[in-house]
Amino acid sequence: MAKTITQEFVKGLWEEIPPFRLVLGLCPTLAVTKSMENGIGMGLATAFVLVCSNILVSSLRSIIPPKIRIACYIIIIATFVTVVQLLMQAYTYPLYLTLGIFIPLIVVNCIVLGRAEAFASKNSVIMSAADGLGIGVGFTLALGTLGAVRELFGTGAIMGHAVFGPSYHPFTIMVQAPGAFICLGLMLCLMNLVGNK
Template structure:
């Protein structure tokens, strides 16, 4: 067994949870924003996109991890892209077979999963250096984090823009929908608002930590 530059990681709960919170691909690393903003005008689209991306993420991480000693270093990015494109083609045809309505709603964005930097980033930064088990768990965590982020945007946008969640009426009939939330600008505004919230929470935590340290000394 050749020595790998990075230490191989043991699978812990943290391997999974990291993707959900600490290294959330959307809210913390700001990766893969295109699908996040483009398909989140309804909750249903958000769920479908999240699941499709998670599948491609897990499948490609597994394959990359299995082949990590076989792929020559010089052509690794091209190889990863081909692996990812293969799985995306599979997802594309599967969704077409299951629900044509969903396929039309998501449009070109299913095929554009290929260009999602979260997946290539995982392949390059994690799966190419770690054992299969750890890679799968990590990919599952990242996929879950991505799906949660999509849901955060999708529900807020659908609720404010149409007054519904998953098609069920939430507000009374008097509610005037904020149509702008479903349109492109709404995507930018809602994601911006979430980031503001997280930044506020982070700064408040730091301030509290500083205060408590001051009290001890």
């Protein structure tokens, strides 16, 4: 059953949206979504790596020997992650400082390796690019939403702009580690509720 490019792209936004549907890549999802800005930054960095690694893995799929394919994928992914890391250091240094160790950790993000192994190694370059872009945008949306919800309740602001006004008493647990789990759980629950109808 061949899908169109649009279908490959759209599936990443809802049907296979990484943290909620595939429940993959939870480490950055839980750790960096203290604010919407961090969530989107992390999402975009991952999306970039996903698209580039998908394209390269797909175009090299006929020459990479099956026995060492994982090693090859890791080299490709690690290269793009380092590219992202250098670019972030050079152009968005404050964001680089807040995301810190989670940027190099994109290398071991199972979404990226998962898409390389499950999709890009079996499909054409254009399809793989669409798949990477879809999953990447989906990941960004998910992290952005989660970050927005946590930031809104935890600090009363969105993207640093106060929403609730000074009388709001911040629900501080939302920007701490337990808040990440609570928020993710509730969002998964909501997704299932809407999705199962």
